[in-house]
Amino acid sequence: MPWLDRLWQLKRVDDAPVWSLSCLYVRKAYRRQGVTSHLIAAALEAARRADAPALEAYPFDADVSPSASGSGYASTFARAGFRVVARRVPGRPIMRYDFKQNADYGV
Template identity: 75%
Template sequence: MDAGPPPGLIAFESGSAVGWCQLTPRAALPALDRMWRLKPVDSAPVWSLTCLYVRKGHRRRGITLALIAEALRTAKRAGAPALEAYPFDAEVSPSASGTGYASTFARAGFKVITRRVPARPIMRHDLESIGP
């Protein structure tokens, strides 16, 4: 078995998995570097939250925000300087998203750091402001 952090977080409700997000150091995801719209913004050793999923019947109940909050704490505990996300901006172009929505990440304190494609911002949360 490989060493290192688990590749994500799972949200449970009454013993059943209801949500998941991929969370890992960006360096562990070389495919991101090959996509021009997601190329690194700088050389900071950020962590990435690349996928989000909440089961039908459990959506619009705060599970996504809870996963994002735990991802912030987990990345902070691992020593990451920031957490990056690559959500879809539904205000620019309505569509379903497996990467989350920019508005949700903005509510969690993420800021847009670049926008190479109008509907797909790269957002980042500085983890210095997160408690232990």
């Protein structure tokens, strides 16, 4: 997503070809029910089926930000197997799911 490179906090970490999961919106009535986890799993499955090498996300740390503002929380992505690859500002990691590294993870 070209617009991500215009934000210094979220610009490209390296030259790895990644797909980006920039936003997840869950209606208020459905929050805190595991919907975000299901959306992440569906995004991982779609990316895997399309042979994407990696999927990157830009969530917030719940300890630093009380609102995930449509991006989700880092802890939810970590449970799905994403790892922090960069942190340019406190509370806003860049996380990546590498399909080769996570071949045995089950997605």
